[in-house]
Amino acid sequence: MSKQFRVLIAKPGLDGHDRGAKVVARALRDAGMEVIYTGLRQTPEMIVEAALQEDVDAVGLSILSGAHMTLVPRVLEGLREAGLEDVKVFVGGIIPDEDAEALKEMGVVEIFGPGTSTQTIVEAFHRHLAGG
Amino acid sequence: MDLVEKALAGDRRALARLLSLVEDDSPQAQEALAVLHPHTGRAHIVGVTGAPGTGKSTLVNELAKRLRARGTTVGIVAVDPTSPFTGGAILGDRVRMRDLAGDPGIFIRSMATRGSLGGLARATGDAVKVLDAVGFQTILVETVGVGQAEVDVARTAHTVVVVEAPGLGDDVQALKAGLLEIADILVVNKADRPGAGQTALALEATLGLGWNNSNAADGWRPPILKTVALDGTGVEAVVEAIDAHRAFLQQSGLWVQKEQERVRADLMQALHREMLDRLIEQVGEAEIDRWVGRIVAREVDVYTAVESLLERPE
Numbered sequence: 076m077s078k079q080f081r082v083l084i085a086k087p088g089l090d091g092h093d094r095g096a097k098v099v100a101r102a103l104r105d106a107g108m109e110v111i112y113t114g115l116r117q118t119p120e121m122i123v124e125a126a127l128q129e130d131v132d133a134v135g136l137s138i139l140s141g142a143h144m145t146l147v148p149r150v151l152e153g154l155r156e157a158g159l160e161d162v163k164v165f166v167g168g169i170i171p172d173e174d175a176e177a178l179k180e181m182g183v184v185e186i187f188g189p190g191t192s193t194q195t196i197v198e199a200f201h202r203h204l205a206g207g
Numbered sequence: 208m209d210l211v212e213k214a215l216a217g218d219r220r221a222l223a224r225l226l227s228l229v230e231d232d233s234p235q236a237q238e239a240l241a242v243l244h245p246h247t248g249r250a251h252i253v254g255v256t257g258a259p260g261t262g263k264s265t266l267v268n269e270l271a272k273r274l275r276a277r278g279t280t281v282g283i284v285a286v287d288p289t290s291p292f293t294g295g296a297i298l299g300d301r302v303r304m305r306d307l308a309g310d311p312g313i314f315i316r317s318m319a320t321r322g323s324l325g326g327l328a329r330a331t332g333d334a335v336k337v338l339d340a341v342g343f344q345t346i347l348v349e350t351v352g353v354g355q356a357e358v359d360v361a362r363t364a365h366t367v368v369v370v371e372a373p374g375l376g377d378d379v380q381a382l383k384a385g386l387l388e389i390a391d392i393l394v395v396n397k398a399d400r401p402g403a404g405q406t407a408l409a410l411e412a413t414l415g416l417g418w419n420n421s422n423a424a425d426g427w428r429p430p431i432l433k434t435v436a437l438d439g440t441g442v443e444a445v446v447e448a449i450d451a452h453r454a455f456l457q458q459s460g461l462w463v464q465k466e467q468e469r470v471r472a473d474l475m476q477a478l479h480r481e482m483l484d485r486l487i488e489q490v491g492e493a494e495i496d497r498w499v500g501r502i503v504a505r506e507v508d509v510y511t512a513v514e515s516l517l518e519r520p521e
C-alpha cells in the first residue's frame with residue numbers, strides 16, 4: 076500500500092467565500108488523499124497549528140483577498156519555526172506574476188491562478204508529494 | 208525511543224508524529240505503544256456520537272472550552288469517513304472547533320476511518336492511548352455521523368454522549384439504530400429549533416418504557432439534556448453530567464470493570480489480527496486464493512477450508 080497523503084486546505088484572511096477551496100478539497104479527496112478542511116478566516120497561526128497537529132504532508136492556501144504577500148510569508152515562517160519545513164506549501168488565488176516569483180523564492184512550491192483545472196492541481200500535489 | 212520521550216515531555220510535533228505512526232500501523236507504533244502503556248489509564252475518555260449533522264463537532268468545541276476554563280487539558284480525536292471508492296476523505300470537523308485554536312492545553316486530531324466500520328478508525332483506540340499517555344486529562348472522541356449502532360465507541364469510551372437533533376425525520380430514529388442502548392448521556396441539540404421539546408419527550412417516553420439500555424441495569428439513568436451548541440446554552444449541564452457519570456463509574460466499581468472489559472476486547476482484537484497475519488504469512492496469499500477458488504467451485508465449504516488451513520503442518 077502506498078503512503079496515505081494528508082493535506083490541509085485552509086482559507087486565510089478575511090475574504091468571505093470558500094467555494095474554490097472546497098472544490099480543491101473534493102478533488103484531492105477524489106484523488107485518494109485525506110484532506111483536513113479548516114474553513115474560513117484562518118490566521119497564519121491557526122494554519123500552522125493545524126498543520127502540526129494533523130501531521131500533514133502539504134498545506135494548500137486559498138487567498139483571494141490580495142493579502143497574499145503578508146499572509147503567505149507568515150505561514151511559511153510559522154511552519155519553519157514549528158519544525159515543519161518539509162511541509163509543501165501550495166497557493167491558489169489571484170497572484171500577480173512578480174508576487175508569484177517572490178513567493179516561490181520564499182519556498183512556495185506551486186501557485187495556481189484562477190481557472191486552473193482541478194486536474195492540474197491534483198497532478199501538482201501528487202508530483203510534489205511523491206517527490207518526498 | 209526518541210519520539211516517545213519527546214512526546215512525553217510535551218513536544219507537540221513528536222506527539223503528532225506518533226499519532227501518524229499509530230494511524231499508519233507502522234512497526235515503530237507497537238514499540239512506542241509498549242513504552243507508553245504504563246503512562247496510560249488516567250484520562251477520562253468521552254465518546255460523542257450521533258447521526259450526521261446533529262452538532263457533534265459544535266458540541267465538542269463547547270465542551271472543550273468549558274473543560275479548559277476549569278483547567279482540564281483536552282485531547283480530541285474526530286473521525287470522518289473514508290470514501291470507499293477513492294480511499295480519500297474530507298476531514299471537516301475542525302471547522303467547528305476554531306475557538307480552540309492557540310491553546311496548548313488542547314490537541315485536535317482528525318482521523319479517517321480507512322475502511323473501518325462502526326464509527327471509528329481502527330487506530331482510534333491507540334490514538335486515544337497516546338493522548339492519554341502524554342497527559343491529556345479528558346479525551347473527547349467524535350465518531351463518524353452514521354446513526355448506525357456505533358458499538359466501537361462504547362468499547363473505547365468510559366462515557367458515551369449520544370447527540371440527537373430535531374427535524375431528522377423519525378424522532379426515535381436513534382432507537383432503532385441501537386444508539387440509545389449505549390448512551391450514558393442523551394443530548395437533544397439544536398434546542399433553538401422547533402421540535403426539540405418533542406424529541407426530548409419521545410426519548411423520555413422511550414426511557415420510561417423500561418427500555419433496553421445497557422447502563423440502566425447498572426443503576427445509571429441517562430439524563431436527557433437540551434442544548435444549543437451554537438451559543439453554548441445548556442452545555443454546562445452536559446459537562447456536569449459527564450462528571451457525574453465518571454463519579455458514578457468510580458464509586459460503583461464499574462470504572463475498573465469497564466477497563467477490564469475494554470482491555471479484554473483489545474487483547475482479543477490484537478490476538479485475532481496477529482494470528483491471522485501469522486497464518487497468512489505461513490500459508491501464503493496464493494494458498495488462500497486457492498481455497499477461495501475451491502469454495503466457489505463448490506468442492507469444499509468454508510469450514511472445511513478453515514479446518515484444512517489450520518491443520519497444515521509447519
Ligand SMILES: Nc1nc2c(ncn2[C@@H]2O[C@H](COP(=O)(O)OP(=O)(O)OP(=O)(O)O)[C@@H](O)[C@H]2O)c(=O)[nH]1
Nearest residue numbers: 259260261262263264265303352396397435436437
Ligand atoms: N440551529 C442550530 N444549529 C446548530 C446547532 N449546533 C450545530 N448546529 C449547526 O449544525 C450543522 C452541523 O454541525 P456539526 O457540529 O458540524 O455537526 P456534526 O454532528 O459534527 O456533523 P458531522 O460530523 O458531519 O456528522 C452546522 O451548520 C452547525 O452550525 C444548534 O444548537 N442549533
Ligand SMILES: [Mg+2]
Nearest residue numbers: 263264300349
Ligand atoms: Mg462533526
